[in-house]
Amino acid sequence: MGLHRNRRHSLTVDITPSLLYSLQGNMGTLINVQPLFLLFLLLKPLQFVRINDSYLSDERREELEDYIDDLHATGPTKPPTKEAFKTHVIIDSEMPLTDEDYCNLEMKRKRVHNRLYCAKEHFFLQASYEDIEKMCYNIFVKCTNGIRKCHRSRQIISGVHCVLTSGIMMPFCEYTSSFKEGWVFITCQWEDDIGEIIPVSVIDILAI
Template sequence: MRILFTKLPAPLLFLLLLPPMQLQGTFSNFYLLPNFTHQEFENYIYELYGTGPTRPPSKRKIEKIVLAEEDWRPLDDPEYCSQGIRLRNVQYKMRCVQYHYFLKTTYEMLQKTCYNTVVPCEDGTDGCKKSKEAIEGVFCQLIEGTDMPNCDYESSYMHGYVLITCRWNNATREFIPHTISNMVPQT
């Protein structure tokens, strides 16, 4: 069967005349932005559409999105969460996170907590570690919005023991704080 090129719509005719594109793996030779490297583009696609963790835990990530900055705002400021989450770009696939914690402590204290004994997490599963020292923090609960940057949060000052999960990092051969599960009030 022969296809007459003159009977094809113009866009389809144009596609037939283009040389074939070679795509290897996940968009290997295709870049949306000229400044993206191959690895950056694949990381971007995975972060946008992947279902699992996008990157291994890191000190930099905890410092960027969890640790409260000294003298930025008082921890009891009602706008702490809404402003802090926007400023630090805390989101999941450009969607508002349901809750978040900012902690006034050091990374070293959180990492030391990773070596404490296992306690039940807030949801009842084992796997959390409880800090030995009470710390200050802010609990952020989403009250309005679904997509960044239109997320509004209620800020609640807290003082107590933090429950965290930790993950092993093969590169550094140490436990890295991963997720803040809860804060238990000091009694």
């Protein structure tokens, strides 16, 4: 794999056939099978990254570039956005929500982490983004886990609660998976850029 810099400090990555083969699997396993690529990801942040390889589809190339952007975002984590919530929380997986390995697979597939550090807990929701967004207009209720104010769903929602059991950094994060069905508690915030209130995080699923 060759790395070439141009005068604008962009980066072009030449992907060999063996590396291309490894990319065909789950994006979350990339750093597990390519230690050299992990070293590249941890380099000093660059202005932007370009990946040139004739064998890569446009979709796969964009996925890889987005993955690198996640790691080089400013601040401890990326600012909350509508698209981030959709990507990291809303699930449409065919895997049963009761599967004991659900979180181990889905956390990697959806790239849920804090600058490569394992997220200590996370919730996935089986619902449309539009239904979750409507919750932001529900009245405030007393929350859990030390959070003062939350919005609660008016309907029963299914989801999965992931809790970290071992590991510090990806891809070595291991989670327990707990299927839950009940009232969902979320936090929301106003986004000036789009002029909307958006869901930010899922705090709990109160089982019925």
